[in-house]
Amino acid sequence: MDFNDTPEEAAFRAQVRTWLEANATAKRGRDDTFRAGLSEAEYLAAARAWQKRKAAAGYAAIAAPREMGGLGGTPAMQVVYSQEEARFLTPDRVFEVSLGTALPTVAMWGTPEQKASYLQPAFEGDHVWCQLFSEPSAGSDLGNVRTRATREGDEWVITGQKVWTSGAHFAQYGILLARTDWDQPKSKGLTMFILDMGLPGIEVRPIRQISDEAHFNEVFLSEVRLPDSARLGPENQGWKVMLSTLMQERFSLGENFSGDLYAQIIDLAREVEWDGRPAIEHARVRSGIADAYIAQFGVELIVRRGMSAISRGESPGPEMAAVKLVGARAFQTGGALAVELGGAEGLIAQEDLGPEWRLPQLLWISAPGARIAGGTDEIQKNTIAERVLGLPGELRTDRDVPFRELEG
Amino acid sequence: MNFDFSDDQRRLQDEVRRVLADHSTNVHVRRVLDGAAPFCADTWRELAALGALGIAIPEAHGGSGMGLLELCLVAEEAGRALVAAPLLPSIYLAAEAIRRAGSAVQQAAWLPRLAAGEAVIAAVLDERNHRVLKDPKLSLADGKVSGAVQAVPDGMAAEAALLLVDGRLVLVDLRGEGVERHALKSLDPTRPLARLVFDGAVAEALDAADGATVAAQVVNGAAVLLAFEQVGGAARALHAARDHALQRRAFGRAIGSFQGVKHKLAELFAQIEIARAHAYYGAWALATGAAELPRAAAAARVAATTAYNAAAEESLHLHGGIGYTWELDCHLHLRRARWLGQILGSEHAWREKLASALIEEAA
Ligand SMILES: Cc1cc2nc3c(=O)[nH]c(=O)nc-3n(C[C@H](O)[C@H](O)[C@H](O)COP(=O)(O)OP(=O)(O)OC[C@H]3O[C@@H](n4cnc5c(N)ncnc54)[C@H](O)[C@@H]3O)c2cc1C
Numbered sequence: 001m002d003f004n005d006t007p008e009e010a011a012f013r014a015q016v017r018t019w020l021e022a023n024a025t026a027k028r029g030r031d032d033t034f035r036a037g038l039s040e041a042e043y044l045a046a047a048r049a050w051q052k053r054k055a056a057a058g059y060a061a062i063a064a065p066r067e068m069g070g071l072g073g074t075p076a077m078q079v080v081y082s083q084e085e086a087r088f089l090t091p092d093r094v095f096e097v098s099l100g101t102a103l104p105t106v107a108m109w110g111t112p113e114q115k116a117s118y119l120q121p122a123f124e125g126d127h128v129w130c131q132l133f134s135e136p137s138a139g140s141d142l143g144n145v146r147t148r149a150t151r152e153g154d155e156w157v158i159t160g161q162k163v164w165t166s167g168a169h170f171a172q173y174g175i176l177l178a179r180t181d182w183d184q185p186k187s188k189g190l191t192m193f194i195l196d197m198g199l200p201g202i203e204v205r206p207i208r209q210i211s212d213e214a215h216f217n218e219v220f221l222s223e224v225r226l227p228d229s230a231r232l233g234p235e236n237q238g239w240k241v242m243l244s245t246l247m248q249e250r251f252s253l254g255e256n257f258s259g260d261l262y263a264q265i266i267d268l269a270r271e272v273e274w275d276g277r278p279a280i281e282h283a284r285v286r287s288g289i290a291d292a293y294i295a296q297f298g299v300e301l302i303v304r305r306g307m308s309a310i311s312r313g314e315s316p317g318p319e320m321a322a323v324k325l326v327g328a329r330a331f332q333t334g335g336a337l338a339v340e341l342g343g344a345e346g347l348i349a350q351e352d353l354g355p356e357w358r359l360p361q362l363l364w365i366s367a368p369g370a371r372i373a374g375g376t377d378e379i380q381k382n383t384i385a386e387r388v389l390g391l392p393g394e395l396r397t398d399r400d401v402p403f404r405e406l407e408g
Numbered sequence: 409m410n411f412d413f414s415d416d417q418r419r420l421q422d423e424v425r426r427v428l429a430d431h432s433t434n435v436h437v438r439r440v441l442d443g444a445a446p447f448c449a450d451t452w453r454e455l456a457a458l459g460a461l462g463i464a465i466p467e468a469h470g471g472s473g474m475g476l477l478e479l480c481l482v483a484e485e486a487g488r489a490l491v492a493a494p495l496l497p498s499i500y501l502a503a504e505a506i507r508r509a510g511s512a513v514q515q516a517a518w519l520p521r522l523a524a525g526e527a528v529i530a531a532v533l534d535e536r537n538h539r540v541l542k543d544p545k546l547s548l549a550d551g552k553v554s555g556a557v558q559a560v561p562d563g564m565a566a567e568a569a570l571l572l573v574d575g576r577l578v579l580v581d582l583r584g585e586g587v588e589r590h591a592l593k594s595l596d597p598t599r600p601l602a603r604l605v606f607d608g609a610v611a612e613a614l615d616a617a618d619g620a621t622v623a624a625q626v627v628n629g630a631a632v633l634l635a636f637e638q639v640g641g642a643a644r645a646l647h648a649a650r651d652h653a654l655q656r657r658a659f660g661r662a663i664g665s666f667q668g669v670k671h672k673l674a675e676l677f678a679q680i681e682i683a684r685a686h687a688y689y690g691a692w693a694l695a696t697g698a699a700e701l702p703r704a705a706a707a708a709r710v711a712a713t714t715a716y717n718a719a720a721e722e723s724l725h726l727h728g729g730i731g732y733t734w735e736l737d738c739h740l741h742l743r744r745a746r747w748l749g750q751i752l753g754s755e756h757a758w759r760e761k762l763a764s765a766l767i768e769e770a771a
Contacts, residue, residue: 001410001411001412001413001414001477001688001691001692001695002409002411002692003409003411003689003692003696003698004409004696005409006409006410009409023459043518059704074482076409079409103506165739262766263766263770266766266767266770280767283760284760286760286763286764286767287756287759287760287763289760289763289766289767290706290707290710290759290760290762290763290766291710293707293766294682294686294707294710294711294762295682297686297689297707298682298683298685298686298707298711299682299685301686301688301689302412302681302682302685303687304409304411305411305412305685305688307411308409308410308412310409311409312410316584319681319685321677321678322677322678322681322682325674325678326678326682378667378671380674381670381671381674381675382667382670382671382674384674384677384678385664385670385673385674386670386673388674388677389646389650389670389673389674389675389677390650390654391650391653391654391664391665391669391670392654392661392662392664392665393665394665394667395661395665
């Protein structure tokens with residue numbers, strides 16, 4: 001067991017740090033954020049420019065194999081990079097779906113031609129990808145997808161509606177789950193496609209989220225024509241392809257759930273006064289900080305164990321299944337603890353309360369989304385109970401019925 | 409970074425598990441539960457024969473000199489097997505304190521006998537500042553100790569006691585003059601307690617100039633080791649509940665198919681894995697002497713205490729009425745979880761230690 005960098009990791013860290021120092025500005029404090037106040041278009045342009053610079057230096061896809069245009073490094077090197085980059089002001093989130101889930105799926109299931117055309121431009125920030133899975137009647141129950149893909153000669157004609165699609169309004173491509181066979185049971189007749197978001201017949205309507213951002217969208221597809229070369233993986237094997245994406249998602253989300261919320265709470269609690277004393281001196285606050293650390297750093301430790309397993313050429317253990325459940329809830333509890341610190345004044349929005357409240361307030365309002373996106377808490381628990389503990393699956397009436405016979 | 413135990417260490421853990429499966433069965437544990445023995449001599453002998461007791465004791469002193477990481481895995485298996493023996497006082501506390509701070513003579517006198525399981529030393533090295541009975545505290549004058557300590561694990565079985573008195577670490581011969589001891593009824597009878605009363609008993613100091621610092625380090629290490637016991641016990645309680653849920657039927661199906669049951673077990677799994685992650689981090693900090701040890705130990709202790717208490721409580725609950733019988737082992741976990749969680753400072757005290765460490769680091 002060794003928690004410290006190996007000599008190679010230490011050398012890589014030094015190299016990354018030197019590069020970051022030359023190419024980015026260090027954060028002055030925990031709440032310092034990359035050019036807050038940019039419009040979305042400006043932010044996007046900045047994110048792309050930053051991604052291009054990273055790609056030129058070899059840091060765009062550290063753990064991807066060289067033959068796919070990556071650096072051929074270890075997952076641990078990716079962690080080293082992320083740790084170092086977190087100390088600098090850089091744009092984030094824009095490439096989360098592209099690099100975290102969509103491209104790994106293309107890398108796993110794509111034809112040589114697909115890999116050759118799509119990986120490099122995404123690494124370089126030219127293409128942003130989105131993930132078109134959920135529909136109005138297919139969320140937790142993703143097997144219920146009704147978007148229709150019909151074969152016409154060498155083409156597929158796609159008609160349907162997707163929803164909650166993060167980043168669809170600025171993405172160039174997406175991976176799309178559609179129904180290709182209505183005579184098979186639910187999950188059997190699905191196929192995955194690569195969707196060029198610029199094609200005729202696609203309409204993207206942003207949806208305003210509770211965090212007051214418009215980050216996810218409705219996507220209407222009417223008779224969108226795709227060549228068969230846009231199919232990702234075999235026909236009617238879309239469920240299997242989708243499962244491998246969700247595995248990736250769980251893994252890349254792991255990194256999102258680590259962080260230093262507890263340290264932010266410490267900073268705030270030093271300044272806030274309770275009964276004439278700093279709030280940090282109160283037992284309730286101190287135990288809240290301790291519990292926030294246990295959940296958040298616990299998740300980070302599990303992810304590091306998973307990374308270590310991958311570095312040794314093994315698969316991460318079942319404990320990875322706990323990451324999203326615990327991590328998302330830690331955001332909600334920690335965010336609430338931070339907001340609660342201020343009592344009545346804690347209800348004043350950050351614009352009038354002070355910039356140090358920006359992140360905690362954002363976390364508080366966006367935590368409910370984290371508990372839903374990528375599989376809700378309940379779905380995570382079902383997965384742990386069934387896949388890890390071997391308990392029986394849910395009672396289902398729809399498993400073996402041809403999809404066209406199911407009621408809506 | 410390689411954040412896990414090695415294959416060799418896992419093999420050793422499997423070996424300990426195999427031996428304990430035969431030598432710490434519920435028949436063994438229940439002999440202690442029923443008061444037939446102060447601890448299970450068979451378990452103790454087998455652990456000694458396996459080299460598990462001396463795994464972190466240097467070869468020169470009769471141990472196998474492997475290290476603290478290996479001892480953590482022994483602890484996990486001991487917790488899983490509900491071992492009814494003095495690992496905490498003799499091995500986690502006394503042997504560690506003597507290894508770190510004993511004179512050459514003290515090391516030669518005690519470590520081989522501790523590794524062989526021939527000697528048991530009782531030890532109280534934490535501050536013990538939750539007080540109910542308010543005995544006169546221990547004090548030291550002219551090399552003699554007076555006062556009393558309550559709730560001393562294995563105090564009746566031990567031949568000596570290692571105590572932190574007035575900032576000094578001292579060994580007291582419990583069979584000598586000026587010592588009285590009384591057996592106390594324990595909420596976990598498999599881990600008996602005693603009251604030790606001293607009236608000018610001869611105290612032999614360990615070498616350490618700063619006993620309090622050494623004691624604090626050893627206590628942090630013991631917190632990590634107990635976290636491994638707790639994780640092992642919690643995993644066993646969870647699996648017992650899982651097995652019962654698969655087999656017991658109600659309303660025409662296995663109770664494990666009800667979502668209320670599945671989700672509860674999934675929650676326990678997540679809680680145990682968070683505790684395990686902190687325990688591993690604690691093991692790393694302990695074995696490498698990292699500066700993070702106080703934070704890592706406190707987090708491991710809090711996370712493991714909450715996880716084992718929850719697993720023991722819910723595992724019993726999932727068994728229904730039969731879980732409430734003396735005959736089933738559910739109460740052994742309920743008792744052990746409580747005992748482990750409070751014997752080395754309460755969860756609240758450790759949560760406060762964790763907060764202090766975090767706040768200090770963030771300064
Ligand atoms: C911020 C955000 C970003 C998102 N981004 C994307 C994206 O980029 N691409 C994409 O495809 N999707 C995206 N989603 C959609 C997300 O995957 C779904 O919202 C999620 O899977 C839940 O589906 P649903 O909204 O239909 O809720 P439902 O499935 O209707 O769930 C409603 C409630 O019922 C519970 N429930 C459902 N089934 C069960 C069960 N079997 N047992 C117990 N309880 C159950 C759920 O836990 C939930 O609490 C995003 C969602 C959010 C919030």
